[in-house]
Amino acid sequence: MKTYHWLAASVTILALVITACGGPPATVEVTREVPVEITKEVPVEVTREVQVTVEVPVTPQPEAELEFILVQHALCAWDSFWCTVEQGIQDAAQQMGVKVTVLGPDAFDLEKTAALIDQAVAGRPDGIALTVTDPVLFKEPIMRAIDAGIPVLAYNAGAGPIKDGIPYMTYLGQDEYQGGYLGGLRLAAAPGAKAGVCLNHQVGHAGLDARCQGFLDALKEKGQTAEVLAITNDPAESQTIISDFHTANPDVNVFLTLGPNGANPFYAFLEAEGLAPGEVWHGTFDLSPEIVNGIDTGVTQFAVDQQPFLQGYGAVMLLTLLRRQGIVPALPVTPTGPGFVDKSNIGIVKQLAGQYR
Amino acid sequence: MTVVTRLRYQLADFSEVVALISFVAVFLFFTIAAKNFLTLFAISNVLTFASITGIVVIGVAVLMISGEFDLSVGSTFAVASYVLALSINAGVAPVAALLLALLICTGLGAINGLIVTTSGIPSFIATLGTMLAYRGIARAIGGGVFASYKGERLLLFDVLNGPMDIVNRLSDPPANLRVSIIWFLVVAVVMSWLLTRTRYGNWVFATGGNPGAALAQGVATRRIKVINFALTGLLAGLASMLQFAHRASVDPLRGEGMELIAVAACVIGGVRLAGGYGTIAGACIGMLLLQMLEQGLVLMRVPVQVFQAAAGLILIIAVVSNLNLSRQE
Numbered sequence: 001m002k003t004y005h006w007l008a009a010s011v012t013i014l015a016l017v018i019t020a021c022g023g024p025p026a027t028v029e030v031t032r033e034v035p036v037e038i039t040k041e042v043p044v045e046v047t048r049e050v051q052v053t054v055e056v057p058v059t060p061q062p063e064a065e066l067e068f069i070l071v072q073h074a075l076c077a078w079d080s081f082w083c084t085v086e087q088g089i090q091d092a093a094q095q096m097g098v099k100v101t102v103l104g105p106d107a108f109d110l111e112k113t114a115a116l117i118d119q120a121v122a123g124r125p126d127g128i129a130l131t132v133t134d135p136v137l138f139k140e141p142i143m144r145a146i147d148a149g150i151p152v153l154a155y156n157a158g159a160g161p162i163k164d165g166i167p168y169m170t171y172l173g174q175d176e177y178q179g180g181y182l183g184g185l186r187l188a189a190a191p192g193a194k195a196g197v198c199l200n201h202q203v204g205h206a207g208l209d210a211r212c213q214g215f216l217d218a219l220k221e222k223g224q225t226a227e228v229l230a231i232t233n234d235p236a237e238s239q240t241i242i243s244d245f246h247t248a249n250p251d252v253n254v255f256l257t258l259g260p261n262g263a264n265p266f267y268a269f270l271e272a273e274g275l276a277p278g279e280v281w282h283g284t285f286d287l288s289p290e291i292v293n294g295i296d297t298g299v300t301q302f303a304v305d306q307q308p309f310l311q312g313y314g315a316v317m318l319l320t321l322l323r324r325q326g327i328v329p330a331l332p333v334t335p336t337g338p339g340f341v342d343k344s345n346i347g348i349v350k351q352l353a354g355q356y357r
Numbered sequence: 358m359t360v361v362t363r364l365r366y367q368l369a370d371f372s373e374v375v376a377l378i379s380f381v382a383v384f385l386f387f388t389i390a391a392k393n394f395l396t397l398f399a400i401s402n403v404l405t406f407a408s409i410t411g412i413v414v415i416g417v418a419v420l421m422i423s424g425e426f427d428l429s430v431g432s433t434f435a436v437a438s439y440v441l442a443l444s445i446n447a448g449v450a451p452v453a454a455l456l457l458a459l460l461i462c463t464g465l466g467a468i469n470g471l472i473v474t475t476s477g478i479p480s481f482i483a484t485l486g487t488m489l490a491y492r493g494i495a496r497a498i499g500g501g502v503f504a505s506y507k508g509e510r511l512l513l514f515d516v517l518n519g520p521m522d523i524v525n526r527l528s529d530p531p532a533n534l535r536v537s538i539i540w541f542l543v544v545a546v547v548m549s550w551l552l553t554r555t556r557y558g559n560w561v562f563a564t565g566g567n568p569g570a571a572l573a574q575g576v577a578t579r580r581i582k583v584i585n586f587a588l589t590g591l592l593a594g595l596a597s598m599l600q601f602a603h604r605a606s607v608d609p610l611r612g613e614g615m616e617l618i619a620v621a622a623c624v625i626g627g628v629r630l631a632g633g634y635g636t637i638a639g640a641c642i643g644m645l646l647l648q649m650l651e652q653g654l655v656l657m658r659v660p661v662q663v664f665q666a667a668a669g670l671i672l673i674i675a676v677v678s679n680l681n682l683s684r685q686e
Binding site: 075 | 396399502503613655662
């Protein structure tokens with residue numbers, strides 16, 4: 001019996017030991033489908049900045065009597081912003097001893113403006129400066145001027161000869177989209193800003209549309225809603241449109257106007273509704289005595305200044321330098337803005353708003 | 358009879374000759390006073406720009422001869438371009454879009470005619486109302502914004518208003534003649550023939566000259582007026598198509614003020630405001646004179662503010678001289 005017990009115990013222990021040290025643990029191989037990325041050659045579009053050769057066939061004539069024609073899409077007579085531009089034009093003409101004629105339509109009419117460009121070309125002036133308000137519509141008459149050997153430069157409106165696809169000398173003005181975008185960021189950061197509206201008084205003007213687009217993009221980036229509201233150049237009509245919009249959209253408290261023709265009816269609307277600064281946030285483009293007052297009283301947070309006097313003065317100056325000394329603008333865009341005028345620097349421009357600023 | 362009186366009697370039958378004399382006088386003035394006026398480029402500018410409004414003027418002239426006014430032509434002009442732009446952008450075939458626009462304009466004109474003939478409201482007032490209404494339609498369908506066609510250049514546009522490059526290249530720099538000039542000429546010749554050589558034309562003069570007598574003589578004055586209003590709408594639409602074919606963009610204010618330019622051109626051309634008297638040739642000369650005025654003043658470097666004043670002055674001179682020179686005593 002003892003042996004049997006020993007044998008059973010040994011077998012049991014042996015079985016246990018064998019089980020315990022049965023070898024390395026079993027590894028299970030599991031195969032699963034793994035998606036494999038196949039990289040293939042994809043043609044990539046490479047955009048290169050094409051240097052547009054702007055031929056300016058001009059022999060310098062230092063003593064020449066010059067006369068230029070400037071064609072604008074608006075006039076001082078019905079848009080006070082342009083009074084500053086025309087002041088610049090007249091001052092430059094007087095100081096440089098050249099003759100200038102300013103042409104423009106009686107209302108915002110791009111078709112009429114294009115026709116005026118053609119009529120100006122017939123006059124064979126020594127140079128033409130114009131607003132490239134719609135590069136598609138104006139390309140044909142501008143090309144006619146360039147083909148006729150008349151130096152052409154753009155002021156106030158345009159994006160430069162490369163972006164517009166028209167080989168004029170240079171664009172003297174501000175980057176409109178940037179102005180709207182930076183202005184939009186400032187307004188979006190105002191306390192309590194919820195939703196915004198861009199009051200466009202000349203829908204169809206590529207530059208003004210770009211300002212609104214910049215503003216819309218800035219507000220969307222900050223998580224706010226924004227839209228464009230078309231108003232007109234008639235102040236009473238515009239005030240009614242703004243008022244109706246406000247009644248229908250009471251939560252919109254950020255307003256961007258694009259010039260005195262937008263700001264003035266807006267101020268009238270604020271007064272009529274009795275809205276105080278802080279209830280609505282307002283930013284605008286350009287300066288005028290009313291806008292300067294708005295900044296002073298805190299109604300308006302800032303004005304985006306494109307320095308219109310420089311636009312008018314510079315246009316005449318550049319054409320004169322070209323004709324007299326053969327001097328050519330160096331870059332396709334000669335910026336005059338955007339600059340921001342707000343409470344911190346309003347003192348500089350206060351006295352001159354409407355005339356030189 | 359003195360020479361002057363005899364001349365006046367002779368001129369009474371040819372009101373367009375008076376317009377022609379004014380035209381030649383202004384032409385000579387600009388030839389002397391404005392540099393570069395007598396160039397193919399400047400003259401082509403005048404012809405091309407005058408041809409668009411000129412087609413509208415022809416319609417307005419026929420209507421004025423039959424004794425009515427249409428102040429809504431500018432608004433109809435805008436509606437036509439919007440219909441064309443929006444239809445083409447929506448994928449409608451260009452020719453179909455064109456026909457749709459023309460049909461709508463003829464309809465708008467016919468509505469004018471029906472309002473005037475059935476309600477008895479003076480056409481000046483009735484079309485003042487439709488001017489605002491049709492402008493509202495243009496703004497509504499366009500959403501208050503520009504409408505443009507930005508696609509590939511269409512053959513239809515070249516047929517309607519392409520540049521006449523073969524002729525343009527003959528001058529250096531190239532001139533600015535466009536096919537719309539030919540359309541203007543064709544419409545002028547056809548309407549002139551219809552007015553002077555057909556019974557319809559006879560009835561138009563009768564309706565305008567003495568509606569009571571005409572009606573008594575069996576002239577369908579109502580029908581003539583409705584037809585003329587529809588015709589004015591159609592021609593405004595056609596002019597709009599031609600302008601769009603050149604610059605493929607339309608804004609909500611397109612054509613504003615066109616109605617007054619059209620009436621001015623007609624009056625300068627010898628068409629009588631009271632009706633019953635006038636010629637298509639005279640109205641065309643009036644339009645060309647106004648356009649020539651604009652180009653000439655630009656060439657003379659006159660400030661742009663003077664344009665309207667100059668046009669107004671010429672209008673008054675033309676009316677006074679038309680009344681004096683062609684008065685039948």
